[in-house]
Amino acid sequence: MADSQAHRRVAQWLAETESWVAFTGAGISTESGIPDFRSPGGIWSRSQPVMFDDFLARADARREYWRQKCEAHGDFARAEPNDGHRVLARWEETGRLLGVITQNIDGLHQAAGSSRVLELHGTARQIACLGCDARFDPDPLVERFQADGVVPDCPECGGLLKHATVSFGQALPPDVLQEAVEWGRRCDVMLAMGSSLVVEPAASLPQVARQEGARLVIINRDPTGQDASADEVIHASIGATLVGIDRCLREARCD
Ligand code: ZN
Numbered sequence: 001m002a003d004s005q006a007h008r009r010v011a012q013w014l015a016e017t018e019s020w021v022a023f024t025g026a027g028i029s030t031e032s033g034i035p036d037f038r039s040p041g042g043i044w045s046r047s048q049p050v051m052f053d054d055f056l057a058r059a060d061a062r063r064e065y066w067r068q069k070c071e072a073h074g075d076f077a078r079a080e081p082n083d084g085h086r087v088l089a090r091w092e093e094t095g096r097l098l099g100v101i102t103q104n105i106d107g108l109h110q111a112a113g114s115s116r117v118l119e120l121h122g123t124a125r126q127i128a129c130l131g132c133d134a135r136f137d138p139d140p141l142v143e144r145f146q147a148d149g150v151v152p153d154c155p156e157c158g159g160l161l162k163h164a165t166v167s168f169g170q171a172l173p174p175d176v177l178q179e180a181v182e183w184g185r186r187c188d189v190m191l192a193m194g195s196s197l198v199v200e201p202a203a204s205l206p207q208v209a210r211q212e213g214a215r216l217v218i219i220n221r222d223p224t225g226q227d228a229s230a231d232e233v234i235h236a237s238i239g240a241t242l243v244g245i246d247r248c249l250r251e252a253r254c255d
Contacts, residue, residue, distance in 0.1 A: 004244065006234050010191075011248030013215050013231075014096075017188035022088050023205055024102045024109070027194020027220055028238045032079045034106055052170035055162065056130075062151045062160070069124075069163050073142045076124050081112035083239035084193070087246045089113035098187060101180045103195060103202060105165045118180050120172055120201065122165035131159020138163065177201060184208035191217045193238045198225040206230075 014020060026036040047068050054061035081089075089112040091097035099116030100109050107125040109117045127136040134156050141152050141161065152161050166172055180201065184190065190209040195202045197218070206216050206226055218230040219241050227233045234241050 003234065003236060003241070006232055007241070007244040007248050010189075010217050010232055010234075010245050013189050013217075014245070014249055017215075018096055019187050020091065020097045020189045020191065021183045021187040021209070022091075022097060022100045023190060023192040023195065023202070024088075024100060024104060025193070025195025025197075025202065026104060028082075028084045029079070029104050029106050029108055029194070031082045031084060031237060031239050032106075032108055034075050034079050034108075049168045052167040055167060056160070059151070063149075065162070065167075066145050066151050070142050070146055072124070073138065076106050077139070079106060079108060081108045084242045085109055085112035085114070087239075087242040090246070092116060098183050101183060101205065105163075118176050118183070120166070120176060120180065122163070122173070124163050124165055126164040127161050128164040129154035129157060129159045129161055132157040135164065136161070172201070180205060181208055184214075185212045187214050189215045189217065191219065192224075192226070192230075193219040193242075195220065196222070196224050 026034075030036055050061050050065040050068065055065050085108050088097060088100055088109065092099065092114050099118060100114050101118045101120065102109060103120050105119065105121050105124040107123055125138065127138050127141050128134070131154055134154060144150075144152060153159065154161055184205050185208060187209055190206055192202075192206050197203055197206060203225060207229070210216050210229065215231040216226070216229065218224055218227060218233045219236065219238050221235060221237070223235065
């Protein structure tokens with residue numbers, strides 16, 4: 001089978017190198033039942049996202065933001081990590097996966113056991129105060145908003161509360177981005193999974209790795225913007241593919 005040959009090739013590259021980096025996008029989480037927000041039927045096909053400046057400026061925008069976030073909250077709260085998340089967590093334990101750079105905000109890599117995770121877009125598993133940066137568990141705040149429709153304020157300083165995610169119109173955290181570039185430079189193999197690799201920084205991180213001599217492996221259901229420059233492209237389920245590669249790696253053979 002073509003796939004098992006590809007699994008064997010990738011496993012071979014992993015076996016002969018010491019530092020790997022995973023880059024993940026929405027595709028790894030759709031396999032856990034989290035809808036891709038941008039896909040048809042996703043939240044952005046029904047609602048206009050609230051821009052960060054509007055959130056700061058207007059109470060009605062903050063209310064709409066909280067309404068949308070509470071709608072998405074159930075998907076996150078119910079989701080469990082899948083085989084793909086679990087294989088990456090095991091690879092971190094071996095000391096050879098430097099970590100996971102992710103565009104996802106669902107926290108499923110950590111739930112699977114990964115501890116070195118760079119969240120480019122922040123996390124929906126926390127609420128942050130824009131005034132004092134205090135962090136809160138989202139569950140009680142979401143429940144309260146759903147009950148009374150009142151946008152909550154920070155209990156410590158009265159500041160604005162928002163999910164600890166990067167909103168539309170808000171800059172990516174520069175320290176996280178810088179570390180991601182650093183990992184890209186250091187790795188021997190970059191596995192880019194579940195991202196169409198067209199928006200920044202997803203578009204340039206794999207290229208940073210390649211320019212420093214790393215192999216680029218792309219695993220995605222659909223073609224991506226960078227298939228042409230990858231050393232291996234696998235259009236298949238991420239979970240099943242990582243399980244296949246992991247088996248080859250452990251058995252040092254695959255057939
Ligand atoms: Zn505060």
